Amino acid sequence: MRHWLQSLPVEAIRGKEEWHIVCHELGCHTIGDVLRIPLSEWEERLGKDFGIRIQQLVGECEEILPPYHPLPKFEYSVYLEYPTTSPEIIDGHISSLLHTLSGHLFKIGQGALELVITFFCDDAKPLSITITLIHPTVNAEKLYGLFQLHKEQLRLSGPVTQISVAATCTASLEWGQSTLFHPSVTSSSREWAELLERLAARLGKERVSEAFLEPDYAPEYVTRWRSCLDRQRKQKSSSVSFASFSGARPLRLLNNPVPIEVVMGIPSGDPYRLFYRGQSKKIVRFWGPERIETGWWRGDTILRDYYRVETATGEHFWIYRCLSTGQWFLHGIF
Numbered sequence: 001m002r003h004w005l006q007s008l009p010v011e012a013i014r015g016k017e018e019w020h021i022v023c024h025e026l027g028c029h030t031i032g033d034v035l036r037i038p039l040s041e042w043e044e045r046l047g048k049d050f051g052i053r054i055q056q057l058v059g060e061c062e063e064i065l066p067p068y069h070p071l072p073k074f075e076y077s078v079y080l081e082y083p084t085t086s087p088e089i090i091d092g093h094i095s096s097l098l099h100t101l102s103g104h105l106f107k108i109g110q111g112a113l114e115l116v117i118t119f120f121c122d123d124a125k126p127l128s129i130t131i132t133l134i135h136p137t138v139n140a141e142k143l144y145g146l147f148q149l150h151k152e153q154l155r156l157s158g159p160v161t162q163i164s165v166a167a168t169c170t171a172s173l174e175w176g177q178s179t180l181f182h183p184s185v186t187s188s189s190r191e192w193a194e195l196l197e198r199l200a201a202r203l204g205k206e207r208v209s210e211a212f213l214e215p216d217y218a219p220e221y222v223t224r225w226r227s228c229l230d231r232q233r234k235q236k237s238s239s240v241s242f243a244s245f246s247g248a249r250p251l252r253l254l255n256n257p258v259p260i261e262v263v264m265g266i267p268s269g270d271p272y273r274l275f276y277r278g279q280s281k282k283i284v285r286f287w288g289p290e291r292i293e294t295g296w297w298r299g300d301t302i303l304r305d306y307y308r309v310e311t312a313t314g315e316h317f318w319i320y321r322c323l324s325t326g327q328w329f330l331h332g333i334f
Helices: 017-025 031-037 039-046 048-058 086-105 142-151 185-203
Strands: 076-085 111-119 127-137 162-171 209-212 223-227 254-265 271-276 279-294 303-311 316-322 328-333
Touching: 017 039, 039 223, 086 111, 086 142, 086 303, 111 142, 127 142, 127 162, 142 185, 162 303, 185 223, 185 303, 254 316, 271 303, 271 316, 271 328
Parallel strands: none
Antiparallel strands: 076 162, 111 127, 111 162, 209 223, 254 271, 254 328, 271 279, 279 303, 303 316, 316 328
């Protein structure tokens, strides 16, 4: 078994995601790479819990497995006596199923976070609609309204013989104290969440996204995008700000750095004048250099010296010199 485990990726180690990231940074991409390093060194770096997981993985430590309790299924279906394509009949059955589902969820204090509505047609594959929400809800009217937005893109392949409604993801209902006179922050956040849910229902979940920051020294990898309705976003939300990085970051970062010409002082090598868009700009002040280098595990190594420069006309630019080629680039504008 130990020989078979060596080919598995480090993600097979149950535990924190930070463990997998550290393993990749150290060049350990498989279980075999991890086992080549003494366990004491791993425990010193990642803690004793990591060592226990390794011992459990190779069978050197006993582990009590808890019994599996399947989650309750929140699914309701209706079989039509006569296949139909009538929107009124289909909407009526959907509304009835949603009210039944909401009543069941409310009794156990759960709310729907993800809803799947499936249509079964004659001689065709089932067609499903997925409704994703930000906050758990048992409001059947709200769910029905989101279904109506999804229905605009629904194309049935034939008469419907069966309709199924299932809550594939649920969570405990959120309760809060409402105010009598002044609107609370919670109410405004609810309105914002409902707007995102309606936009996602009309445009698609992946098209309603938000930008977030990742702790990375390379400016190209600092900003990432994710869906606003991603259920993992709160758990993995990063509190990283630009203040976390050494040196200030520009408000506008160019997607592709622009090659520029820079005159450097002798013998200091500091930027003295730059040429951008056919104009010569004298540098009156500069901050830096700030050296940024990426890890070898990313492939092409990036080694740069960044400067924040101020021109005689009051403009602030973020420029860098590639140390491998000596070429200067403009990467951001303050």
